[in-house]
Amino acid sequence: MRYSIKRNLLNRSSRQTRLWLSTLAMFSLLWCQLASAVELDVPYVETPDDIATLMMDMAQITPEDYVIDLGTGDGRLVLAAVKRGATGLGVDLDPQRIEEANANARNAGVTDKVKFVIGDLFKTDISQATVLTLFLNSEVNMRLRPILFEQLKPGTRVVSHNFDMEDWQPDQQQELMVNDRNNYYIHDIFYWVIPAKVEGDWQWQMGKDQFQMSVSQQFQTIEAELRINQQTLIVKNATVTGTELKITAVNADGSQEYILNGQVTDNNITGTISSGFAGGDKPTNWHATRK
Ligand SMILES: C[S@@+](CC[C@H](N)C(=O)[O-])C[C@H]1O[C@@H](n2cnc3c(N)ncnc32)[C@H](O)[C@@H]1O
Structure with missing residues:
Protein backbone atom coordinates (compact mmCIF):
# COMPACT_ATOMS: atom_id res chain seq x y z
CA MET A 1 0.00 0.00 0.00
CA ARG A 2 2.68 2.40 1.11
CA TYR A 3 4.62 1.30 -1.89
CA SER A 4 1.70 1.91 -4.20
CA ILE A 5 1.03 5.41 -2.79
CA LYS A 6 4.69 6.25 -3.27
CA ARG A 7 4.54 4.94 -6.79
CA ASN A 8 1.47 7.02 -7.45
CA LEU A 9 3.13 10.06 -6.00
CA LEU A 10 6.14 9.35 -8.14
CA ASN A 11 3.93 8.93 -11.16
CA ARG A 12 2.17 12.20 -10.50
CA SER A 13 5.40 14.03 -10.02
CA SER A 14 6.93 12.45 -13.11
CA ARG A 15 3.79 13.40 -15.09
CA GLN A 16 4.19 16.96 -13.81
CA THR A 17 7.88 16.87 -14.66
CA ARG A 18 7.10 15.63 -18.17
CA LEU A 19 4.44 18.34 -18.56
CA TRP A 20 6.94 20.96 -17.42
CA LEU A 21 9.63 19.59 -19.69
CA SER A 22 7.37 19.52 -22.73
CA THR A 23 6.12 23.07 -21.98
CA LEU A 24 9.72 24.18 -21.60
CA ALA A 25 10.66 22.44 -24.86
CA MET A 26 7.72 24.11 -26.62
CA PHE A 27 8.76 27.53 -25.34
CA SER A 28 12.42 27.03 -26.26
CA LEU A 29 11.40 25.86 -29.75
CA LEU A 30 9.18 28.93 -30.13
CA TRP A 31 12.01 31.14 -28.83
CA CYS A 32 14.51 29.60 -31.26
CA GLN A 33 12.06 30.07 -34.12
CA LEU A 34 11.45 33.68 -33.13
CA ALA A 35 15.19 34.30 -32.79
CA SER A 36 16.02 32.76 -36.16
CA ALA A 37 13.04 34.39 -37.91
CA VAL A 38 14.66 37.85 -37.90
CA GLU A 39 12.79 39.97 -40.34
CA LEU A 40 15.36 41.11 -42.85
CA ASP A 41 14.89 44.13 -45.09
CA VAL A 42 17.19 42.53 -47.67
CA PRO A 43 18.04 38.83 -48.15
CA TYR A 44 21.61 37.61 -47.94
CA VAL A 45 23.50 37.73 -51.23
CA GLU A 46 27.27 37.98 -51.35
CA THR A 47 29.23 40.65 -53.19
CA PRO A 48 31.63 38.86 -55.58
CA ASP A 49 35.32 39.38 -54.74
CA ASP A 50 36.03 41.35 -57.94
CA ILE A 51 33.22 43.76 -57.09
CA ALA A 52 34.48 44.15 -53.51
CA THR A 53 37.92 45.01 -54.94
CA LEU A 54 36.42 47.59 -57.30
CA MET A 55 34.42 49.13 -54.43
CA MET A 56 37.63 49.49 -52.41
CA ASP A 57 39.40 51.04 -55.42
CA MET A 58 36.62 53.53 -56.04
CA ALA A 59 36.53 54.56 -52.37
CA GLN A 60 40.36 54.79 -52.38
CA ILE A 61 40.57 53.10 -48.99
CA THR A 62 43.63 54.03 -46.91
CA PRO A 63 44.82 53.03 -43.42
CA GLU A 64 43.20 56.26 -42.12
CA ASP A 65 39.73 55.00 -43.04
CA TYR A 66 37.04 53.69 -40.74
CA VAL A 67 34.67 51.69 -42.91
CA ILE A 68 31.12 50.84 -41.84
CA ASP A 69 29.23 48.19 -43.80
CA LEU A 70 25.47 48.16 -43.22
CA GLY A 71 24.07 44.66 -43.74
CA THR A 72 27.52 43.13 -43.60
CA GLY A 73 26.70 39.46 -44.31
CA ASP A 74 29.89 37.45 -43.82
CA GLY A 75 31.86 40.70 -43.41
CA ARG A 76 33.65 40.52 -46.75
CA LEU A 77 33.46 44.26 -47.57
CA VAL A 78 34.89 45.35 -44.22
CA LEU A 79 37.52 42.62 -44.44
CA ALA A 80 38.48 43.82 -47.94
CA ALA A 81 38.96 47.31 -46.47
CA VAL A 82 41.04 45.91 -43.60
CA LYS A 83 43.36 44.30 -46.18
CA ARG A 84 44.13 47.89 -47.25
CA GLY A 85 44.97 48.88 -43.70
CA ALA A 86 41.62 50.37 -42.68
CA THR A 87 39.61 49.55 -39.56
CA GLY A 88 35.90 48.90 -39.65
CA LEU A 89 32.54 47.88 -38.33
CA GLY A 90 30.01 45.50 -39.88
CA VAL A 91 26.38 45.36 -38.75
CA ASP A 92 23.83 42.69 -39.59
CA LEU A 93 20.45 41.76 -38.16
CA ASP A 94 21.08 38.05 -38.75
CA PRO A 95 23.10 36.47 -35.89
CA GLN A 96 24.28 33.66 -38.19
CA ARG A 97 25.91 36.18 -40.53
CA ILE A 98 27.67 37.89 -37.62
CA GLU A 99 28.99 34.51 -36.44
CA GLU A 100 30.39 33.91 -39.94
CA ALA A 101 31.88 37.42 -40.12
CA ASN A 102 33.58 36.99 -36.74
CA ALA A 103 34.94 33.58 -37.81
CA ASN A 104 36.29 35.19 -41.01
CA ALA A 105 37.94 37.97 -38.98
CA ARG A 106 39.52 35.37 -36.68
CA ASN A 107 40.77 33.33 -39.65
CA ALA A 108 42.28 36.46 -41.19
CA GLY A 109 43.88 37.41 -37.83
CA VAL A 110 42.31 40.87 -37.85
CA THR A 111 39.97 40.81 -34.85
CA ASP A 112 41.77 43.89 -33.51
CA LYS A 113 40.88 45.83 -36.69
CA VAL A 114 37.18 45.02 -37.04
CA LYS A 115 34.04 44.67 -35.04
CA PHE A 116 30.98 42.75 -36.24
CA VAL A 117 27.78 43.30 -34.31
CA ILE A 118 24.19 42.17 -34.49
CA GLY A 119 22.06 45.22 -35.12
CA ASP A 120 19.54 46.99 -37.28
CA LEU A 121 21.16 49.12 -39.96
CA PHE A 122 18.53 51.84 -39.46
CA LYS A 123 19.48 52.15 -35.78
CA THR A 124 23.26 52.07 -36.21
CA ASP A 125 25.32 55.14 -35.37
CA ILE A 126 27.26 55.75 -38.59
CA SER A 127 28.56 59.21 -37.72
CA GLN A 128 32.19 58.07 -37.32
CA ALA A 129 32.47 56.39 -40.74
CA THR A 130 34.85 57.85 -43.29
CA VAL A 131 33.55 55.30 -45.80
CA LEU A 132 30.14 53.62 -45.85
CA THR A 133 29.61 50.46 -47.93
CA LEU A 134 26.20 49.16 -48.97
CA PHE A 135 24.75 46.20 -50.82
CA LEU A 136 21.06 46.50 -49.99
CA ASN A 137 18.23 47.45 -52.36
CA SER A 138 16.68 50.58 -53.85
CA GLU A 139 13.94 50.93 -51.26
CA VAL A 140 16.32 50.50 -48.30
CA ASN A 141 18.82 52.92 -49.89
CA MET A 142 16.08 55.54 -50.14
CA ARG A 143 15.03 55.01 -46.51
CA LEU A 144 18.68 55.34 -45.51
CA ARG A 145 19.38 58.45 -47.58
CA PRO A 146 18.12 61.07 -45.06
CA ILE A 147 20.03 59.25 -42.29
CA LEU A 148 23.24 59.52 -44.33
CA PHE A 149 22.77 63.28 -44.72
CA GLU A 150 21.91 63.67 -41.05
CA GLN A 151 24.79 61.62 -39.64
CA LEU A 152 27.71 61.44 -42.06
CA LYS A 153 30.27 64.20 -42.07
CA PRO A 154 30.83 66.11 -45.33
CA GLY A 155 33.59 64.34 -47.23
CA THR A 156 32.48 60.83 -46.18
CA ARG A 157 32.51 58.45 -49.16
CA VAL A 158 29.56 56.15 -49.82
CA VAL A 159 29.89 53.14 -52.13
CA SER A 160 26.90 51.03 -53.12
CA HIS A 161 26.84 47.74 -54.99
CA ASN A 162 24.07 47.64 -57.62
CA PHE A 163 21.66 50.16 -56.08
CA ASP A 164 21.59 53.91 -56.65
CA MET A 165 20.00 56.76 -54.67
CA GLU A 166 17.49 57.95 -57.29
CA ASP A 167 17.84 61.73 -57.81
CA TRP A 168 21.04 61.93 -55.76
CA GLN A 169 23.27 61.35 -58.76
CA PRO A 170 26.51 59.45 -58.09
CA ASP A 171 29.82 61.31 -58.34
CA GLN A 172 31.16 58.22 -60.09
CA GLN A 173 29.67 55.04 -61.49
CA GLN A 174 31.35 51.95 -62.87
CA GLU A 175 30.14 48.61 -64.11
CA LEU A 176 31.87 45.27 -64.16
CA MET A 177 30.93 41.95 -65.72
CA VAL A 178 31.38 39.03 -63.34
CA ASN A 179 31.29 35.33 -64.16
CA ASP A 180 29.19 33.38 -61.67
CA ARG A 181 28.98 29.62 -62.41
CA ASN A 182 29.33 30.24 -66.14
CA ASN A 183 26.72 33.00 -66.20
CA TYR A 184 27.86 36.56 -66.78
CA TYR A 185 26.27 39.36 -64.79
CA ILE A 186 26.85 43.09 -65.03
CA HIS A 187 27.27 44.74 -61.64
CA ASP A 188 27.03 48.49 -61.09
CA ILE A 189 28.99 50.35 -58.45
CA PHE A 190 27.83 53.81 -57.36
CA TYR A 191 30.05 56.27 -55.50
CA TRP A 192 29.13 59.52 -53.75
CA VAL A 193 30.88 62.00 -51.48
CA ILE A 194 28.67 63.62 -48.85
CA PRO A 195 28.68 67.30 -49.82
CA ALA A 196 29.03 70.12 -47.31
CA LYS A 197 25.94 72.27 -46.89
CA VAL A 198 26.77 75.48 -48.74
CA GLU A 199 23.27 76.71 -49.45
C1 LIG B 1 22.69 41.62 -49.95
S1 LIG B 1 23.35 41.14 -48.40
C2 LIG B 1 24.92 41.97 -48.44
C3 LIG B 1 25.99 41.24 -47.63
C4 LIG B 1 27.38 41.88 -47.69
N1 LIG B 1 27.38 43.28 -47.33
C5 LIG B 1 27.99 41.72 -49.06
O1 LIG B 1 28.05 42.74 -49.78
O2 LIG B 1 28.43 40.61 -49.40
C6 LIG B 1 22.37 42.14 -47.28
C7 LIG B 1 22.60 41.84 -45.82
O3 LIG B 1 21.80 42.75 -45.08
C8 LIG B 1 21.33 42.10 -43.91
N2 LIG B 1 20.15 42.86 -43.43
C9 LIG B 1 18.91 42.88 -43.96
N3 LIG B 1 18.12 43.74 -43.29
C10 LIG B 1 18.89 44.29 -42.32
C11 LIG B 1 18.66 45.28 -41.30
N4 LIG B 1 17.50 45.89 -41.15
N5 LIG B 1 19.69 45.60 -40.50
C12 LIG B 1 20.90 45.02 -40.63
N6 LIG B 1 21.17 44.07 -41.57
C13 LIG B 1 20.19 43.72 -42.41
C14 LIG B 1 21.06 40.69 -44.36
O4 LIG B 1 21.08 39.78 -43.28
C15 LIG B 1 22.19 40.46 -45.36
O5 LIG B 1 23.29 39.84 -44.73
Missing part, protein backbone atom coordinates in the same frame (compact mmCIF):
# COMPACT_ATOMS: atom_id res chain seq x y z
CA GLY A 200 22.57 80.25 -48.24
CA ASP A 201 23.93 83.77 -48.32
CA TRP A 202 27.61 84.36 -47.62
CA GLN A 203 29.67 87.51 -47.28
CA TRP A 204 33.28 88.56 -46.81
CA GLN A 205 35.60 91.53 -47.15
CA MET A 206 38.89 91.53 -49.07
CA GLY A 207 40.79 94.82 -48.83
CA LYS A 208 38.24 97.45 -49.72
CA ASP A 209 36.07 95.01 -51.69
CA GLN A 210 32.84 93.65 -50.24
CA PHE A 211 31.89 90.21 -51.61
CA GLN A 212 28.44 88.62 -51.45
CA MET A 213 27.55 85.13 -52.57
CA SER A 214 24.17 83.35 -52.70
CA VAL A 215 24.22 79.60 -53.19
CA SER A 216 21.38 77.20 -53.97
CA GLN A 217 22.07 73.49 -53.59
CA GLN A 218 20.61 70.15 -54.56
CA PHE A 219 22.90 67.44 -53.10
CA GLN A 220 26.35 68.08 -54.70
CA THR A 221 24.96 70.32 -57.46
CA ILE A 222 25.22 74.02 -56.66
CA GLU A 223 24.44 77.30 -58.34
CA ALA A 224 26.14 80.45 -57.11
CA GLU A 225 25.56 84.16 -57.60
CA LEU A 226 28.53 86.34 -56.82
CA ARG A 227 28.74 90.13 -56.37
CA ILE A 228 31.66 92.44 -55.68
CA ASN A 229 30.62 95.81 -54.32
CA GLN A 230 27.09 95.16 -55.65
CA GLN A 231 28.45 94.36 -59.16
CA THR A 232 27.30 90.95 -60.37
CA LEU A 233 29.95 88.57 -61.66
CA ILE A 234 29.29 85.88 -64.27
CA VAL A 235 29.77 82.51 -62.58
CA LYS A 236 31.25 80.06 -65.09
CA ASN A 237 31.60 77.06 -62.82
CA ALA A 238 30.67 76.19 -59.20
CA THR A 239 31.25 72.83 -57.52
CA VAL A 240 31.25 71.38 -54.03
CA THR A 241 33.03 68.06 -53.48
CA GLY A 242 32.85 67.02 -49.86
CA THR A 243 34.08 70.10 -48.00
CA GLU A 244 35.84 71.63 -51.00
CA LEU A 245 34.19 74.54 -52.82
CA LYS A 246 35.44 75.79 -56.20
CA ILE A 247 34.02 78.72 -58.12
CA THR A 248 35.26 80.40 -61.28
CA ALA A 249 33.71 83.74 -62.26
CA VAL A 250 34.46 86.73 -64.50
CA ASN A 251 33.41 90.34 -64.30
CA ALA A 252 30.77 91.76 -66.67
CA ASP A 253 33.18 92.81 -69.45
CA GLY A 254 35.21 89.61 -69.11
CA SER A 255 38.44 91.46 -68.26
CA GLN A 256 38.92 89.98 -64.80
CA GLU A 257 38.67 86.36 -63.68
CA TYR A 258 38.20 85.16 -60.10
CA ILE A 259 39.06 81.63 -58.99
CA LEU A 260 37.77 80.85 -55.51
CA ASN A 261 38.90 77.75 -53.60
CA GLY A 262 37.61 77.15 -50.10
CA GLN A 263 37.05 74.63 -47.35
CA VAL A 264 33.55 74.67 -45.88
CA THR A 265 33.12 74.10 -42.17
CA ASP A 266 29.63 74.77 -40.80
CA ASN A 267 29.03 78.48 -41.36
CA ASN A 268 32.56 79.34 -42.51
CA ILE A 269 34.49 79.08 -45.75
CA THR A 270 38.24 79.67 -45.76
CA GLY A 271 40.59 79.46 -48.70
CA THR A 272 42.21 81.51 -51.42
CA ILE A 273 41.01 83.65 -54.29
CA SER A 274 43.14 84.25 -57.36
CA SER A 275 42.14 87.06 -59.64
CA GLY A 276 43.31 88.16 -63.05
CA PHE A 277 43.99 85.97 -66.07
CA ALA A 278 46.86 83.54 -66.64
CA GLY A 279 47.75 83.40 -62.94
CA GLY A 280 47.94 87.22 -62.80
CA ASP A 281 47.63 88.07 -59.13
CA LYS A 282 48.95 86.20 -56.15
CA PRO A 283 46.19 84.19 -54.38
CA THR A 284 44.61 86.11 -51.50
CA ASN A 285 43.09 84.48 -48.43
CA TRP A 286 39.34 84.75 -47.97
CA HIS A 287 37.08 83.92 -45.07
CA ALA A 288 33.36 83.99 -45.68
CA THR A 289 30.61 83.63 -43.13
CA ARG A 290 27.03 82.58 -43.71
CA LYS A 291 24.48 85.31 -42.93
Whole structure:
Protein backbone atom coordinates (compact mmCIF):
# COMPACT_ATOMS: atom_id res chain seq x y z
CA MET A 1 0.00 0.00 0.00
CA ARG A 2 2.68 2.40 1.11
CA TYR A 3 4.62 1.30 -1.89
CA SER A 4 1.70 1.91 -4.20
CA ILE A 5 1.03 5.41 -2.79
CA LYS A 6 4.69 6.25 -3.27
CA ARG A 7 4.54 4.94 -6.79
CA ASN A 8 1.47 7.02 -7.45
CA LEU A 9 3.13 10.06 -6.00
CA LEU A 10 6.14 9.35 -8.14
CA ASN A 11 3.93 8.93 -11.16
CA ARG A 12 2.17 12.20 -10.50
CA SER A 13 5.40 14.03 -10.02
CA SER A 14 6.93 12.45 -13.11
CA ARG A 15 3.79 13.40 -15.09
CA GLN A 16 4.19 16.96 -13.81
CA THR A 17 7.88 16.87 -14.66
CA ARG A 18 7.10 15.63 -18.17
CA LEU A 19 4.44 18.34 -18.56
CA TRP A 20 6.94 20.96 -17.42
CA LEU A 21 9.63 19.59 -19.69
CA SER A 22 7.37 19.52 -22.73
CA THR A 23 6.12 23.07 -21.98
CA LEU A 24 9.72 24.18 -21.60
CA ALA A 25 10.66 22.44 -24.86
CA MET A 26 7.72 24.11 -26.62
CA PHE A 27 8.76 27.53 -25.34
CA SER A 28 12.42 27.03 -26.26
CA LEU A 29 11.40 25.86 -29.75
CA LEU A 30 9.18 28.93 -30.13
CA TRP A 31 12.01 31.14 -28.83
CA CYS A 32 14.51 29.60 -31.26
CA GLN A 33 12.06 30.07 -34.12
CA LEU A 34 11.45 33.68 -33.13
CA ALA A 35 15.19 34.30 -32.79
CA SER A 36 16.02 32.76 -36.16
CA ALA A 37 13.04 34.39 -37.91
CA VAL A 38 14.66 37.85 -37.90
CA GLU A 39 12.79 39.97 -40.34
CA LEU A 40 15.36 41.11 -42.85
CA ASP A 41 14.89 44.13 -45.09
CA VAL A 42 17.19 42.53 -47.67
CA PRO A 43 18.04 38.83 -48.15
CA TYR A 44 21.61 37.61 -47.94
CA VAL A 45 23.50 37.73 -51.23
CA GLU A 46 27.27 37.98 -51.35
CA THR A 47 29.23 40.65 -53.19
CA PRO A 48 31.63 38.86 -55.58
CA ASP A 49 35.32 39.38 -54.74
CA ASP A 50 36.03 41.35 -57.94
CA ILE A 51 33.22 43.76 -57.09
CA ALA A 52 34.48 44.15 -53.51
CA THR A 53 37.92 45.01 -54.94
CA LEU A 54 36.42 47.59 -57.30
CA MET A 55 34.42 49.13 -54.43
CA MET A 56 37.63 49.49 -52.41
CA ASP A 57 39.40 51.04 -55.42
CA MET A 58 36.62 53.53 -56.04
CA ALA A 59 36.53 54.56 -52.37
CA GLN A 60 40.36 54.79 -52.38
CA ILE A 61 40.57 53.10 -48.99
CA THR A 62 43.63 54.03 -46.91
CA PRO A 63 44.82 53.03 -43.42
CA GLU A 64 43.20 56.26 -42.12
CA ASP A 65 39.73 55.00 -43.04
CA TYR A 66 37.04 53.69 -40.74
CA VAL A 67 34.67 51.69 -42.91
CA ILE A 68 31.12 50.84 -41.84
CA ASP A 69 29.23 48.19 -43.80
CA LEU A 70 25.47 48.16 -43.22
CA GLY A 71 24.07 44.66 -43.74
CA THR A 72 27.52 43.13 -43.60
CA GLY A 73 26.70 39.46 -44.31
CA ASP A 74 29.89 37.45 -43.82
CA GLY A 75 31.86 40.70 -43.41
CA ARG A 76 33.65 40.52 -46.75
CA LEU A 77 33.46 44.26 -47.57
CA VAL A 78 34.89 45.35 -44.22
CA LEU A 79 37.52 42.62 -44.44
CA ALA A 80 38.48 43.82 -47.94
CA ALA A 81 38.96 47.31 -46.47
CA VAL A 82 41.04 45.91 -43.60
CA LYS A 83 43.36 44.30 -46.18
CA ARG A 84 44.13 47.89 -47.25
CA GLY A 85 44.97 48.88 -43.70
CA ALA A 86 41.62 50.37 -42.68
CA THR A 87 39.61 49.55 -39.56
CA GLY A 88 35.90 48.90 -39.65
CA LEU A 89 32.54 47.88 -38.33
CA GLY A 90 30.01 45.50 -39.88
CA VAL A 91 26.38 45.36 -38.75
CA ASP A 92 23.83 42.69 -39.59
CA LEU A 93 20.45 41.76 -38.16
CA ASP A 94 21.08 38.05 -38.75
CA PRO A 95 23.10 36.47 -35.89
CA GLN A 96 24.28 33.66 -38.19
CA ARG A 97 25.91 36.18 -40.53
CA ILE A 98 27.67 37.89 -37.62
CA GLU A 99 28.99 34.51 -36.44
CA GLU A 100 30.39 33.91 -39.94
CA ALA A 101 31.88 37.42 -40.12
CA ASN A 102 33.58 36.99 -36.74
CA ALA A 103 34.94 33.58 -37.81
CA ASN A 104 36.29 35.19 -41.01
CA ALA A 105 37.94 37.97 -38.98
CA ARG A 106 39.52 35.37 -36.68
CA ASN A 107 40.77 33.33 -39.65
CA ALA A 108 42.28 36.46 -41.19
CA GLY A 109 43.88 37.41 -37.83
CA VAL A 110 42.31 40.87 -37.85
CA THR A 111 39.97 40.81 -34.85
CA ASP A 112 41.77 43.89 -33.51
CA LYS A 113 40.88 45.83 -36.69
CA VAL A 114 37.18 45.02 -37.04
CA LYS A 115 34.04 44.67 -35.04
CA PHE A 116 30.98 42.75 -36.24
CA VAL A 117 27.78 43.30 -34.31
CA ILE A 118 24.19 42.17 -34.49
CA GLY A 119 22.06 45.22 -35.12
CA ASP A 120 19.54 46.99 -37.28
CA LEU A 121 21.16 49.12 -39.96
CA PHE A 122 18.53 51.84 -39.46
CA LYS A 123 19.48 52.15 -35.78
CA THR A 124 23.26 52.07 -36.21
CA ASP A 125 25.32 55.14 -35.37
CA ILE A 126 27.26 55.75 -38.59
CA SER A 127 28.56 59.21 -37.72
CA GLN A 128 32.19 58.07 -37.32
CA ALA A 129 32.47 56.39 -40.74
CA THR A 130 34.85 57.85 -43.29
CA VAL A 131 33.55 55.30 -45.80
CA LEU A 132 30.14 53.62 -45.85
CA THR A 133 29.61 50.46 -47.93
CA LEU A 134 26.20 49.16 -48.97
CA PHE A 135 24.75 46.20 -50.82
CA LEU A 136 21.06 46.50 -49.99
CA ASN A 137 18.23 47.45 -52.36
CA SER A 138 16.68 50.58 -53.85
CA GLU A 139 13.94 50.93 -51.26
CA VAL A 140 16.32 50.50 -48.30
CA ASN A 141 18.82 52.92 -49.89
CA MET A 142 16.08 55.54 -50.14
CA ARG A 143 15.03 55.01 -46.51
CA LEU A 144 18.68 55.34 -45.51
CA ARG A 145 19.38 58.45 -47.58
CA PRO A 146 18.12 61.07 -45.06
CA ILE A 147 20.03 59.25 -42.29
CA LEU A 148 23.24 59.52 -44.33
CA PHE A 149 22.77 63.28 -44.72
CA GLU A 150 21.91 63.67 -41.05
CA GLN A 151 24.79 61.62 -39.64
CA LEU A 152 27.71 61.44 -42.06
CA LYS A 153 30.27 64.20 -42.07
CA PRO A 154 30.83 66.11 -45.33
CA GLY A 155 33.59 64.34 -47.23
CA THR A 156 32.48 60.83 -46.18
CA ARG A 157 32.51 58.45 -49.16
CA VAL A 158 29.56 56.15 -49.82
CA VAL A 159 29.89 53.14 -52.13
CA SER A 160 26.90 51.03 -53.12
CA HIS A 161 26.84 47.74 -54.99
CA ASN A 162 24.07 47.64 -57.62
CA PHE A 163 21.66 50.16 -56.08
CA ASP A 164 21.59 53.91 -56.65
CA MET A 165 20.00 56.76 -54.67
CA GLU A 166 17.49 57.95 -57.29
CA ASP A 167 17.84 61.73 -57.81
CA TRP A 168 21.04 61.93 -55.76
CA GLN A 169 23.27 61.35 -58.76
CA PRO A 170 26.51 59.45 -58.09
CA ASP A 171 29.82 61.31 -58.34
CA GLN A 172 31.16 58.22 -60.09
CA GLN A 173 29.67 55.04 -61.49
CA GLN A 174 31.35 51.95 -62.87
CA GLU A 175 30.14 48.61 -64.11
CA LEU A 176 31.87 45.27 -64.16
CA MET A 177 30.93 41.95 -65.72
CA VAL A 178 31.38 39.03 -63.34
CA ASN A 179 31.29 35.33 -64.16
CA ASP A 180 29.19 33.38 -61.67
CA ARG A 181 28.98 29.62 -62.41
CA ASN A 182 29.33 30.24 -66.14
CA ASN A 183 26.72 33.00 -66.20
CA TYR A 184 27.86 36.56 -66.78
CA TYR A 185 26.27 39.36 -64.79
CA ILE A 186 26.85 43.09 -65.03
CA HIS A 187 27.27 44.74 -61.64
CA ASP A 188 27.03 48.49 -61.09
CA ILE A 189 28.99 50.35 -58.45
CA PHE A 190 27.83 53.81 -57.36
CA TYR A 191 30.05 56.27 -55.50
CA TRP A 192 29.13 59.52 -53.75
CA VAL A 193 30.88 62.00 -51.48
CA ILE A 194 28.67 63.62 -48.85
CA PRO A 195 28.68 67.30 -49.82
CA ALA A 196 29.03 70.12 -47.31
CA LYS A 197 25.94 72.27 -46.89
CA VAL A 198 26.77 75.48 -48.74
CA GLU A 199 23.27 76.71 -49.45
CA GLY A 200 22.57 80.25 -48.24
CA ASP A 201 23.93 83.77 -48.32
CA TRP A 202 27.61 84.36 -47.62
CA GLN A 203 29.67 87.51 -47.28
CA TRP A 204 33.28 88.56 -46.81
CA GLN A 205 35.60 91.53 -47.15
CA MET A 206 38.89 91.53 -49.07
CA GLY A 207 40.79 94.82 -48.83
CA LYS A 208 38.24 97.45 -49.72
CA ASP A 209 36.07 95.01 -51.69
CA GLN A 210 32.84 93.65 -50.24
CA PHE A 211 31.89 90.21 -51.61
CA GLN A 212 28.44 88.62 -51.45
CA MET A 213 27.55 85.13 -52.57
CA SER A 214 24.17 83.35 -52.70
CA VAL A 215 24.22 79.60 -53.19
CA SER A 216 21.38 77.20 -53.97
CA GLN A 217 22.07 73.49 -53.59
CA GLN A 218 20.61 70.15 -54.56
CA PHE A 219 22.90 67.44 -53.10
CA GLN A 220 26.35 68.08 -54.70
CA THR A 221 24.96 70.32 -57.46
CA ILE A 222 25.22 74.02 -56.66
CA GLU A 223 24.44 77.30 -58.34
CA ALA A 224 26.14 80.45 -57.11
CA GLU A 225 25.56 84.16 -57.60
CA LEU A 226 28.53 86.34 -56.82
CA ARG A 227 28.74 90.13 -56.37
CA ILE A 228 31.66 92.44 -55.68
CA ASN A 229 30.62 95.81 -54.32
CA GLN A 230 27.09 95.16 -55.65
CA GLN A 231 28.45 94.36 -59.16
CA THR A 232 27.30 90.95 -60.37
CA LEU A 233 29.95 88.57 -61.66
CA ILE A 234 29.29 85.88 -64.27
CA VAL A 235 29.77 82.51 -62.58
CA LYS A 236 31.25 80.06 -65.09
CA ASN A 237 31.60 77.06 -62.82
CA ALA A 238 30.67 76.19 -59.20
CA THR A 239 31.25 72.83 -57.52
CA VAL A 240 31.25 71.38 -54.03
CA THR A 241 33.03 68.06 -53.48
CA GLY A 242 32.85 67.02 -49.86
CA THR A 243 34.08 70.10 -48.00
CA GLU A 244 35.84 71.63 -51.00
CA LEU A 245 34.19 74.54 -52.82
CA LYS A 246 35.44 75.79 -56.20
CA ILE A 247 34.02 78.72 -58.12
CA THR A 248 35.26 80.40 -61.28
CA ALA A 249 33.71 83.74 -62.26
CA VAL A 250 34.46 86.73 -64.50
CA ASN A 251 33.41 90.34 -64.30
CA ALA A 252 30.77 91.76 -66.67
CA ASP A 253 33.18 92.81 -69.45
CA GLY A 254 35.21 89.61 -69.11
CA SER A 255 38.44 91.46 -68.26
CA GLN A 256 38.92 89.98 -64.80
CA GLU A 257 38.67 86.36 -63.68
CA TYR A 258 38.20 85.16 -60.10
CA ILE A 259 39.06 81.63 -58.99
CA LEU A 260 37.77 80.85 -55.51
CA ASN A 261 38.90 77.75 -53.60
CA GLY A 262 37.61 77.15 -50.10
CA GLN A 263 37.05 74.63 -47.35
CA VAL A 264 33.55 74.67 -45.88
CA THR A 265 33.12 74.10 -42.17
CA ASP A 266 29.63 74.77 -40.80
CA ASN A 267 29.03 78.48 -41.36
CA ASN A 268 32.56 79.34 -42.51
CA ILE A 269 34.49 79.08 -45.75
CA THR A 270 38.24 79.67 -45.76
CA GLY A 271 40.59 79.46 -48.70
CA THR A 272 42.21 81.51 -51.42
CA ILE A 273 41.01 83.65 -54.29
CA SER A 274 43.14 84.25 -57.36
CA SER A 275 42.14 87.06 -59.64
CA GLY A 276 43.31 88.16 -63.05
CA PHE A 277 43.99 85.97 -66.07
CA ALA A 278 46.86 83.54 -66.64
CA GLY A 279 47.75 83.40 -62.94
CA GLY A 280 47.94 87.22 -62.80
CA ASP A 281 47.63 88.07 -59.13
CA LYS A 282 48.95 86.20 -56.15
CA PRO A 283 46.19 84.19 -54.38
CA THR A 284 44.61 86.11 -51.50
CA ASN A 285 43.09 84.48 -48.43
CA TRP A 286 39.34 84.75 -47.97
CA HIS A 287 37.08 83.92 -45.07
CA ALA A 288 33.36 83.99 -45.68
CA THR A 289 30.61 83.63 -43.13
CA ARG A 290 27.03 82.58 -43.71
CA LYS A 291 24.48 85.31 -42.93
C1 LIG B 1 22.69 41.62 -49.95
S1 LIG B 1 23.35 41.14 -48.40
C2 LIG B 1 24.92 41.97 -48.44
C3 LIG B 1 25.99 41.24 -47.63
C4 LIG B 1 27.38 41.88 -47.69
N1 LIG B 1 27.38 43.28 -47.33
C5 LIG B 1 27.99 41.72 -49.06
O1 LIG B 1 28.05 42.74 -49.78
O2 LIG B 1 28.43 40.61 -49.40
C6 LIG B 1 22.37 42.14 -47.28
C7 LIG B 1 22.60 41.84 -45.82
O3 LIG B 1 21.80 42.75 -45.08
C8 LIG B 1 21.33 42.10 -43.91
N2 LIG B 1 20.15 42.86 -43.43
C9 LIG B 1 18.91 42.88 -43.96
N3 LIG B 1 18.12 43.74 -43.29
C10 LIG B 1 18.89 44.29 -42.32
C11 LIG B 1 18.66 45.28 -41.30
N4 LIG B 1 17.50 45.89 -41.15
N5 LIG B 1 19.69 45.60 -40.50
C12 LIG B 1 20.90 45.02 -40.63
N6 LIG B 1 21.17 44.07 -41.57
C13 LIG B 1 20.19 43.72 -42.41
C14 LIG B 1 21.06 40.69 -44.36
O4 LIG B 1 21.08 39.78 -43.28
C15 LIG B 1 22.19 40.46 -45.36
O5 LIG B 1 23.29 39.84 -44.73
